[in-house]
Amino acid sequence: MSVMDLPEFDAALMYAVEALREGLAVVVTNPGPMTYGVIARDARAVNLLKGRPVEQPVGISVHTEAAHDQLFRCLDLRREALAMVDFALAERITVLAPIRSDPAMPEWLAPAIQDGWVLFFDGSWGPTWFLWQSHPFLYGSSANRTGEAPAASAASARAQFPGRSIMIIDADDQREPATAYGPSTIIRVARDGRPTLHRSGVQDLAAGGSDVLLNRLFEFKSAVAGLDGSAGSPLGRTYLSTAVDEDGLPKQLVPNTRVRLGFARQPNKNEGDPRVWDILRAGVGCNALGTAVGAGELLTGGRLTIPGLGGTQVGCEPPLRDQEEWLKTFLTSTPSWRLNGDELTLTSGGTTITLLDRKIAQPDFPLDGIKWTIVTTITNGDTRQGYGRTEDAWIRFDDGHLSGWTGGTDLTGTVTRNNTELSVSDIVVTGRAVTAETAAMQTAIIDTLGPVVAYTIDHNRLTLLAPSGIGLDLRAGNDR
Template identity: 70%
Template sequence: MSEMDLPELNRAELHAVEAMRAGGAVVVTNPSPMTYGVVARDARAINRLKGRPVDQPVGISIHGETAHDQLFRYLDVGTDTRAAIDFALAERITVLAPIRPDPTRPEWLAPAIQDGWVVFFDGCWGQLAYLWTSFPFLYGSSANRTGEAPAASAAEARRQFPGGTMVIDADHLREPAATYGASTMIRVEPDGRMSLHRSGIQDQAAGGAEVILERLREFRSSVARLDGSASSPLGKTYLSTAATRQLLPRTRIRLGFARVPNKNADGPRVWDVIRAHVGCNSLGTATAAGELLAGGRLSIEGIGGTLVGCEPPLRDQEEWLKTFLMSKPSWRLDGDELTLTSGGSTITLLDRKIAEPDLPLEGIRWEVVTTITNADLRHHRSLAEHAWITIDGERLTGWTGCNELAATVTRNNTELSFSDVTVTDQACTDETAAVQAAMLATLGSAVDYTVDYNELTLLAPSGIGLDLKAGSEPLPWSPLRVRR
């Protein structure tokens, strides 16, 4: 299907993504009764569009789960307060919260931080799914020129931002409202106290800020009662070290726990999520916040997953794990070790960061596994020639599958910047040429990088990137180190 065959709104999303990849700002639709907003990958583009100093702090939409987890790791508030913040995000409320001055904090948070406080929201709207999922996070602000009210329609946005500024017009998807307004902003203190920082449409529609705040306080209290005072595995991933059932060779139980806002209108406002894997399908389910681990038991009613056809031994092992997890096993956390017990069966797991420490970025031959477009769309290039990179100090060397690659690299805690990129000039096959193009498009400035044990992800601001894997194991196989 060509671009011209797409509906007008989808074409507009495509053009908006391209504009933001090029460093521009775009005016986007929010669901009623919220006003329009301005989003960009470069915070300075928002300020230039609004006629403000380019270094003025802006808000940041943490609509991606990875961005959510990275931000929440540095918020200077308790676990129950984080749950209340997730509730606010699900209600499209903007949050002002204290953030710890940690040197490992991601650089991309800096434009949303001022004097130890960070402003964030979740702007993702399902009607514009492609636009939002094309980026792990976006900077944002209300759609208004300085001194004017935020735009409540596409026509008003075009009046305020003439001269070719792109406006995503989705008025036909919004419910008419008597009153439109920007989002309410709450302020969260380190001790968990919450107050109104800026009045907005949510508190006005609810009949006052105190109504909103009381709902958040009640939710925080209820989750605190369910969570109890003990430490929790939420926010971590664990790998099995022992199990009553003998697992198949080179397989291992992997359990991940997370707490996330519910982006849908139906259901609890905050989910507790468990994800599982034992060699074949990816499994998972969600419960209302606080219920998953309440009372020292793992409580789920059912579990779904992908539909990969497993060989009988793997299928039987997976069914055993599903039955075990649905049997309401007790759980106990002792430092980094998590133990689940049900009847005569026990599974012992270790925090993944301890069981499989992340490999160093440098000195590893990182082999290209997939190329990335739109931040989350992966392409396996099975017909491409082998490609890899190695970083040693300030020098990158590599092979694109048909050409030698070299570059200068500088590094901080979450970003790499590449310069002086050179590549030889041999002809490539079609698939290998696509890999080489992705590699060259990725190796620019301000490239986000994450290392997850033996896997490296590079993601450029354009949404283009690479998944790579260490070319060989750092240690021989052992029960605590299995290549995934």
């Protein structure tokens, strides 16, 4: 099925995704009573469309889990203030917050930072979800040219840019009608966690005034602080088991398996309470398990408290199935927890599980000196596809030099990098792609490797993602 065969709105979304990949700005519907917004993969495109200086700071959307987590690690705020920020994001409030001076800060944050403060929001909305999820991050602003009223509908958005060929996602019929439209409220969160009004908008007006909204945020922060307590927390970290004891004796897990527990705090993107989730992700060699409860309720009172565990439905062999049921029973028994530096201990009855921060238990591989074998190709930013290869395709980075193999052709090139991005140039292909499969792999590799390639390493897995939304998942080989 071609794009032209899709329903009109779905086709418009697909065209908008392509426009964003080409570096253009798109005017997108926000849920009422918010006005339309301008988004782009390049912050300069947002400013050009709005008639502003191209280097003027803009907001950045943290609609993906990865972008949210990377930003929150850089914010100069305490845990309860971060919970309040998540509450604000769930309410579609834009946030201005202090950011640490950190050499490991992602480069993509730079256009949203000015004088030590970063401006961000969560732009993802149900009807346009695909557009947002097709891009790891997007810059944005309200859809109005400087000095003009914000665009409250598709028609008024078009009127803002007469004579311009602008991609506008018209979803007026998919949002709640409003008697008045306006931009998002912007709050400023000080380093001590105190919120103040930076710009009035629809959220504070709907709440009955800025004082009412700010008190609501402050009360939430105070409530979460009381639940979290003053001790350290495993939130935001992933742990792997180093030992399991039952009744004083070591328990042997199925070979090559470990208990994996990940803790996170994220805004609730759906309407209703709770506005912020505390999330547990768990596994022990088979299914991915998980649960979510209100912020501050997961780890309160020194106990892990969850109502149950959902997860994938992979059919496990009996030893793995039994081990998974054992872990479910343990985690739902309200075990006590204790954090000592990077070590987390959970205890219930006669069972104790000792875990270590994943970054220490399984350090990330270096980028250089590793033969990275391609496992899957990526389309649209998050869609993975394996391939039935007869010989592994791979890429290797060595001190500014790139080499690789598609299964039929050699690749070489030059690489420069910062802490989050690669820049690949001078790619040379030697040989001939002898099959359709190796030709497709060669195309996927060359299309991924370009002037800007975001990279992330999670232990032995490397992800390369181009601004176009295509990329590669790779696994570390054994040779160095």
